[in-house]
Amino acid sequence: MIETIKKHIAEVESFSSAKIEEIENFRIKYLGKKGVLNTFFAEFKNVPNDQKKEFGQVINTLKNAAQDKINELKEAYEGSQETKASYGDLSRPGETVQLGSRHPISLVKNRIIDIFLRIGFNVSEGPEMEDDWHNFSALNLPEYHPARDMQDTFFIQTNPDVLLRTHTSSVQVRYMENNKPPIRTISPGRVYRNEAISARSHCFFHQVEGLYVDKGVSFADLKQTLQYFTTEMFGKSKIRLRPSYFPFTEPSAEVDVYWGLETETDYRMTKGTGWLEIMGCGMVDPNVLKNCGIDSDIYSGFAFGMGIDRIAMLLHQIPDIRMFAENDVRFLEQFKSVL
Incomplete structure (x- = not known):
């Protein structure tokens, strides 16, 4: 089980996408109600006592990695959208230019x-x-x-x-x-x-x-x-x-x-x-x-x-x-x- 979680950690760390739909699917896969993390937390009660400590640490590592990856990809996406809105959308109304004054x-x-x-x-x-x-x-x-x-x-x-x-x-x-x-x-x-x-x-x-x-x-x-x-x-x-x-x-x-x-x-x-x-x-x-x-x-x-x-x-x-x-x-x- 621990090895399976480590494989998911590697998958999370290697994941990359610039599409908001793929980022959202990734979030649901790991952090959703029926996601991978909830499945592993449900299995925690079946883990032998001598492995629970390691099992809990690995699950937390997976959770933190997934959350950090989602935050990182969303920030990158939002930054690209702001740039596009400022310079790419020619239909946006122009900003008011304040007129100067003659002396x-x-x-x-x-x-x-x-x-x-x-x-x-x-x-x-x-x-x-x-x-x-x-x-x-x-x-x-x-x-x-x-x-x-x-x-x-x-x-x-x-x-x-x-x-x-x-x-x-x-x-x-x-x-x-x-x-x-x-x-x-x-x-x-x-x-x-x-x-x-x-x-x-x-x-x-x-x-x-x-x-x-x-x-x-x-x-x-x-x-x-x-x-x-x-x-x-x-x-x-x-x-x-x-x-x-x-x-x-x-x-x-x-x-x-x-x-x-x-x-x-x-x-x-x-x-x-x-x-x-x-x-x-x-x-x-x-x-x-x-x-x-x-x-x-x-x-x-x-x-x-x-x-x-x-x-x-x-x-x-x-x-x-x-x-x-x-x-x-x-x-x-x-x-x-x-x-």
Whole structure:
């Protein structure tokens, strides 16, 4: 009898199958109510006393071997079925792919670009690491010019002629050097200034600057362009231009849009005046045109520039400019867009 059980142990250990029906038949054969193990347990009472110990040990060995073999084959089968379900069944519904979010800076920048593209402007870009000529000197800011102090600059220590650009006007200089009028371009990009970081200012931010150079360009053309932009961007058509100073434009002006005083937020943003400053502008200084190889006796132009970060804060009611650079997913997920 013991030898018969040992033969079954060998049979169990050698058994293998990847079919669930064969595995189930194997289980019934050994572990079922009328299976082999129950038959041997029923014979236990007929075994001589001196053999019962060995007989019991052999039966337990058979039982454990059969149970382990069944568990092993079922796990292998279930693993193969999971793989098949994941990759083999093309009729299964697909998993939902979570859409990402555009950064609010990108959303506002793309919106500004789209508005100006509709009136004939193109987009020009340039390096963020600039030289002194393109960032300052060509823009009517020669060395030791006091207006340079208006822009606290990051200079490269090993080469004082190289710096991180303080405005995207440097891109306009490069564009005028390589293109003949008529010129109609906008220059979006990141700029850097050595300023204290707070809720309202940062050491890097984003600008969009525009330039139009052609024969007979006047301040009236500038005003109408800005009127179109504010209407399309903010839905506000009432603007005003206040005299100001920029080294590369003459005359120069600050542009305010009438935001209104309908809510408490409007009072807070406009300090109770209803007017909100959004950008600077002016007619391109003749010296700038000459520095870029354009005859200022024939051509004239206007330029304007605005901070994308400030406009994004305004449109989305964002209280702290530092939130744009913190990469907090909870903040970024609020700006869903396919643009």
